[in-house]
Structures are given as structure tokens and as C-alpha cells.
Amino acid sequence: xxxxxxxxxxxxxxxxxxxxxxxxxxxxxxxxxxxxxxxxxxxxxxxxxxxxxxxxxxxxxxxxxxxxxxxxxxxxxxxxxxxxxxxxxxxxxxxxxxxxxxxxxxxxxxxxxxxxxxxxxxxxxxxxxxxxxxxxxxxxxxxxxxxxxxxxxxxxxxxxxxxxxxxxxxxxxxxxxxxxxxxxxxxxxxxxxxxxxxxxxxxxxxxxxxxxxxxxxxxxxxxxxxxxxxxxxxxxxxxxxxxxxxxxxxxxxxxxxxxxxxxxxxxxxxxxxxxxxxxxxxxxxxxxxxxxxxxxxxxxxxxxxxxxxxxxxxxxxxxxxxxxxxxxxxxxxxxxxxxxxxxxxxxxxxxxxxxxxxxxxxxxxxxxxxxxxxxxxxxxxxxxxxxxxxxxxxxxxxxxxxxxxxxxxxxxxxxxxxxxxxxxxxxxxxxxxxxxxxxxxxxxxxxxxxxxxxxxxxxxxxxxxxxxxxxxxxxxxxxxxxxxxxxxxxxxxxxxxxxxxxxxxxxxxxxxxxxxxxxxxxxxxxxxxxxxxxxxxxxxxxxxxxxxxxxxxxxxxxxxx
Numbered sequence: 001x002x003x004x005x006x007x008x009x010x011x012x013x014x015x016x017x018x019x020x021x022x023x024x025x026x027x028x029x030x031x032x033x034x035x036x037x038x039x040x041x042x043x044x045x046x047x048x049x050x051x052x053x054x055x056x057x058x059x060x061x062x063x064x065x066x067x068x069x070x071x072x073x074x075x076x077x078x079x080x081x082x083x084x085x086x087x088x089x090x091x092x093x094x095x096x097x098x099x100x101x102x103x104x105x106x107x108x109x110x111x112x113x114x115x116x117x118x119x120x121x122x123x124x125x126x127x128x129x130x131x132x133x134x135x136x137x138x139x140x141x142x143x144x145x146x147x148x149x150x151x152x153x154x155x156x157x158x159x160x161x162x163x164x165x166x167x168x169x170x171x172x173x174x175x176x177x178x179x180x181x182x183x184x185x186x187x188x189x190x191x192x193x194x195x196x197x198x199x200x201x202x203x204x205x206x207x208x209x210x211x212x213x214x215x216x217x218x219x220x221x222x223x224x225x226x227x228x229x230x231x232x233x234x235x236x237x238x239x240x241x242x243x244x245x246x247x248x249x250x251x252x253x254x255x256x257x258x259x260x261x262x263x264x265x266x267x268x269x270x271x272x273x274x275x276x277x278x279x280x281x282x283x284x285x286x287x288x289x290x291x292x293x294x295x296x297x298x299x300x301x302x303x304x305x306x307x308x309x310x311x312x313x314x315x316x317x318x319x320x321x322x323x324x325x326x327x328x329x330x331x332x333x334x335x336x337x338x339x340x341x342x343x344x345x346x347x348x349x350x351x352x353x354x355x356x357x358x359x360x361x362x363x364x365x366x367x368x369x370x371x372x373x374x375x376x377x378x379x380x381x382x383x384x385x386x387x388x389x390x391x392x393x394x395x396x397x398x399x400x401x402x403x404x405x406x407x408x409x410x411x412x413x414x415x416x417x418x419x420x421x422x423x424x425x426x427x428x429x430x431x432x433x434x435x436x437x438x439x440x441x442x443x444x445x446x447x448x449x450x451x452x453x454x455x456x457x458x459x460x461x462x463x464x465x466x467x468x469x470x471x472x473x474x475x476x477x478x479x480x481x482x483x484x485x486x487x488x489x490x491x492x493x494x495x496x497x498x499x500x501x502x503x504x505x506x507x508x509x510x511x512x513x514x515x516x517x518x519x520x521x522x523x524x525x526x527x528x529x530x531x532x533x534x535x536x537x538x539x540x541x542x543x544x545x546x547x548x549x550x551x552x553x554x555x556x557x558x559x560x561x
Contacts, residue, residue: 018072020126024134026065031138034277076124084116088302097384098340107184109191114183115298122295129288132281139278143271149257150250150271157246161239165286168235173293175228180297182221189214229290236286243282247275328409328479329394331358331381331512336390338380351376351535352390360479363507365523365543366516368532374516375415377532378482381514383407411478413469415485415516420472423453427475438474442467463489470502481506484516499525523547 036054092100092108100108140158144151193200193214200207250271337352351373358364366374379385383403391398391406398406427435432450439445444467449456455468466489473481487495499522506513507527515526523529529546531538539546 020130022065022068022072024130026131026134028134028138029061029065030135030277031142031274034139034274035142037273084119085112088112088116096386097379107187110184110187111301113187114180115301118291118294118298121291125288125291129285129292132284132288135281136278136285139274139281143274146267146271146274150267153249154246154271154275157242157249161242164238164242165235165289168231168238169289169293172228172231172235172290173297175224175231176290176294177297179221179224179228180294180301182217182224186217186221189217232286232290236283239282239286240279243275243279247272250275328360330392331480332356332392333381334390334392336380338376338385349373349376349535351380354390354537356530356537356540358512360512361507361510363503363513363525363527364515365526365529366514366532367518367520367523367529368538372532373535374532375484376535378412378484378514378516382410382412382482409478410480410482411473411476412482413466413473413484413486414482415488417466417469419455419458419465419469421455421458423450423455423472423475426472427453427477431475435471435475438471442471444468444471461489463491463494466490467494479510480512480514482514482516485518486515487517487519495519495522 033055040055088111140151140155143154189210193210196210200210250268333354333356335352336354336356337350339350349371354377366378368374376385380391383391383398383406386400386403393406393409396402423435432453435450436445439448439450444460444464447457447460447464448468458465458468460468466486470483470486473483487498490498499519503513503515503525517523524543524547526543528540529543530540531546
């Protein structure tokens with residue numbers, strides 16, 4: 001598990017090293033204390049002051065070192081989950097949007113909950129593992145110190161136990177990996193349970209079928225987890241058996257080979273006490289191994305998502321050299337192409353080549369049937385899909401180096417929009433009065449209040465929530481806007497306000513507005529109409545000319561976008 005080791009020592013390395021050192025010192029000190037007690041028992045009636053003071057020193061020092069180690073563990077365990085989730089959140093936002101969409105919310109939720117927790121548990125368990133390992137290693141060293149043959153015999157049984165535990169551990173790991181593979185689907189099904197609760201209540205057969213699938217998936221996940229834990233438990237029991245076997249050989253076989261004088265009896269009793277003392281740390285290592293295995297599996301899941309390094313420097317703030325101008329004159333698509341899915345796969349979709357040009361103050365309608373490529377083109381224009389080439393702003397190509405800054409020119413309300421309750425950072429506090437006027441115009445002032453740049457409630461109808469999303473877009477005050485089927489959930493009055501009042505006002509203010517719409521009786525409001533069909537531009541014409549063209553049948557092929 002080299003990747004897990006690298007991860008563990010990359011996170012807060014100084015604290016981890018300090019906690020490990022404290023754990024190692026505690027482990028070694030425990031064994032030395034046993035040696036002191038053993039020597040004192042062997043010298044009954046002649047115990048020296050040196051041994052007494054050593055005993056007192058260890059009695060005072062051990063709790064202090066253990067307390068230091070535990071305090072470090074407490075600090076790390078409370079800090080790790082928060083830090084890792086924040087770092088993972090930043091990495092998720094840096095992933096290509098299409099890849100994030102393909103992963104699905106169930107897998108992301110599993111990463112944020114189970115996998116981060118598994119890594120945190122492994123990280124916080126590291127000092128304890130080191131302490132137990134130090135006790136075991138120093139204990140065997142002390143057994144060799146007491147008698148060579150006793151040390152060799154104990155080492156033989158320890159190696160036998162390690163072989164058994166390793167074999168069982170490999171089997172257990174395969175079951176844990178299978179359980180983790182089911183977990184993403186399990187989370188996705190629970191998301192469907194909450195999102196589709198209304199539909200499931202309305203259809204008993206569908207509900208029964210859904211619960212059957214959920215139960216089957218859960219049972220498979222549970223079975224694999226139980227089998228994995230069972231193998232580790234069985235391995236731990238076998239390890240304990242080898243330890244007791246070692247103790248039995250020491251007590252019943254040792255005197256026959258080593259003799260039965262007083263000195264040998266003292267050595268045997270001391271060795272027996274050490275072996276019994278090793279039972280607890282060995283059990284601790286046994287219980288820690290499943291935690292380490294699950295953490296290794298979780299780390300591999302993060303790598304599959306493209307998250308290899310949590311500790312690279314954050315670069316959320318662009319350098320001054322990367323910033324694009326706040327104003328622009330020409331936005332172009334030059335031979336723009338984009339594909340996703342494998343060729344021949346049912347999810348394959350290709351768009352382009354596309355050549356288009358846009359200027360400030362234009363009102364452009366993107367039309368076409370479902371699956372024609374409207375939303376894909378919009379996401380390319382906004383820089384949300386990372387096309388390798390084809391987008392130019394004032395003659396400068398948009399690349400990986402400046403795409404993040406290019407996106408700051410846009411504000412959008414998508415068909416699958418998400419509404420944030422906190423509007424801090426979207427508009428300055430001094431613009432509160434202007435925000436309130438927008439709220440009144442959208443006829444939401446009697447339902448929603450703006451308090452310290454926060455919306456008082458989001459418990460509204462879909463149409464009202466879209467109006468709040470429109471409010472958020474207004475307050476961002478970007479030069480270019482996209483509205484993806486914004487009016488689809490609005491009543492006739494607000495449709496009319498949107499097309500005949502809001503859009504012309506935005507155009508008059510110099511905003512460039514892209515509108516994805518099926519409301520054909522409002523197409524005359526546009527300056528230009530661009531029709532998409534099968535991922536290609538069917539036509540790009542002024543609205544008056546486009547409306548005089550023969551009607552086109554909506555495309556039905558492709559992937560819904």
C-alpha cells in the first residue's frame with residue numbers, strides 16, 4: 001500500500017511524525033516497564049533503588065506520553081475530515097464538467113462521505129498502530145534478550161501467524177473492494193428514493209420494484225462487508241491461537257529442553273508474562289488492518305476520479321497575467337468540434353465543426369429539437385466543456401491557461417439550475433436596495449426576503465425558484481448571459497415579461513444574451529436565430545429571415561442535452 005503510505009505522510013507531516021514518535025515511545029516504554037517489573041520480581045528481597053525510581057519514572061512518564069499521543073489524535077481526527085472534504089471539493093470543481101456529469105452525484109456523495117471518513121480513520125489510527133507495533137517489536141527483542149531459544153520459538157509462531165493473517169487479509173480485501181463497488185450504486189438509489197418520492201408514492205408496483213432492487217443491492221453490499229470482516233476476525237482468532245500455542249510450548253515444553261533450575265524458571269515466567277502482554281497490542285493491530293485496507297481502497301477511488309494529490313498548491317486566484325479584459329468586442333467559434341462517448345456507443349454525441357461569431361448587445365435564440373446540441377453548444381461557449389480549441393475572444397484563443405478567467409464573462413440559468421441561498425459575493429452589500437427592487441419586479445417580495453445577502457427561503461414552486469435564479473443572474477452583472485428554457489416553468493404573464501420586457505432591457509444595456517427556447521411565438525424578439533440539428537448548425541440568420549424559412553422537423557436522434 002505505498003500510495004496510502006505516501007498519502008498518510010503527506011498530510012500534516014510534522015504532526016503525524018510527532019504523533020508517531022509519541023506512539024513509538026509509548027510502545028517501547030511499555031515493554032521497558034515490563035522488563036523492569038520482571039527484573040524486580042526476579043530479585044525479590046534485593047530490589048535496588050534504581051529499579052524503584054525507574055518504575056516510578058515510567059509510571060509518571062507513560063501517561064504523559066500517552067496523553068500527548070491521544071491529544072494529537074483528537075486534534076487530527078477533528079481536523080482531517082474537514083480539510084480533506086474541502087480539498088476534495090476544490091478538486092471536484094476543477095474536474096471537467098462532462099466527466100463530473102458522467103460520474104453522477106451518487107459516486108461524488110460516496111467520496112465525500114465514506115471515502116474521506118475512511119482516509120481520516122486510517123490517518124488518525126497511524127500513531128496507535130505505531131505504538132502497538134513498537135510494543136510487539138520491542139517485546140520480541142526482550143524475549144531474545146531473555147533467552148535465544150525462547151526468542152526464536154516465539155518468532156517462529158509470530159511468522160506463522162503473519163502468514164495466516166496475510167492470506168486471510170488478501171481475501172478480506174477482495175470482499176471490501178466488491179462492497180465498495182456496490183456503494184456508489186447504493187448511494188445513487190437512495191438519491192433516487194428522495195428525489196422520486198412523489199412518483200413512488202403514486203405507483204405501488206413501481207415502488208415495490210424499486211424497493212426490491214434497493215434491498216437486493218443492499219443485501220449484496222452487506223454480504224461482502226460481513227465476509228470481509230469475518231475473514232479479518234477469523235485471521236485475528238488464528239493469530240491469537242498461535243500466540244497461545246507459543247505460550248503453551250513455553251510453559252510445558254520449555255522446561256524439558258532448558259532445564260528446571262531457579263534461573264530458568266525465572267526466565268520462563270518472565271517470558272510468559274511478556275507473551276501475555278503482547279496479546280493486547282497484537283489484537284490492536286488486528287483491528288487496525290481493516291481500517292487501513294478500506295482506506296487504501298478509498299484512496300484508489302479518489303485516483304479513479306482523477307484526484308491524485310491533495311497537497312498541491314491551490315491556485316483558485318488567477319494571476320494578473322491570466323486575467324482577460326472585462327470588455328470584449330468579438331466572440332468566435334472557429335471550426336469548433338466536441339465529442340463525448342465512444343464511437344458506436346449509444347451515448348456517443350458529436351458536435352461541429354461550427355463557425356459562429358457574436359458581438360456585444362446581441363440577443364440570440366438557440367433553437368432545435370431535443371438532442372440537437374443546443375445545450376452542448378452553450379456549455380462550449382461558456383467554457384464549461386473544455387474544448388481543446390475553437391473558441392476565440394477578440395482573436396485570442398481560449399485555452400486551459402485562461403479558461404477559468406474567460407468563464408467570468410458569463411452568467412447563466414440552466415434548465416437544471418441550482419439555487420444558492422447565500423448570495424454573498426454575488427453583489428456588494430451597498431446594492432441591497434437594487435436587489436430588493438429586482439425582487440419586487442419578479443413579484444417575490446411577499447414570499448422572500450433578502451437578509452444580509454441571504455434569501456430567507458427557497459421553499460417555492462419551480463417557476464418561483466427560477467425567478468430567484470434570474471435575480472441572482474441580474475445581480476452578477478456579467479456581460480454575457482445564457483438562459484436555458486427559463487420560461488418553460490413560467491405562467492403566460494411572466495413569459496411575456498421575460499421575452500418582451502426583460503430581454504430587450506438587457507440588450508439595451510449592452511448585454512449579449514443567449515436564449516435556448518421552444519417558445520416559437522416569441523422568436524421574433526431575437527436579433528438572430530441559430531438552429532441546431534444533429535450537432536450541426538442548420539442555419540444562422542436574422543430573426544426576420546429565419547421566420548420566413550420553411551419549417552424544419554425537430555431532430556429526434558442524438559443524446560438528450
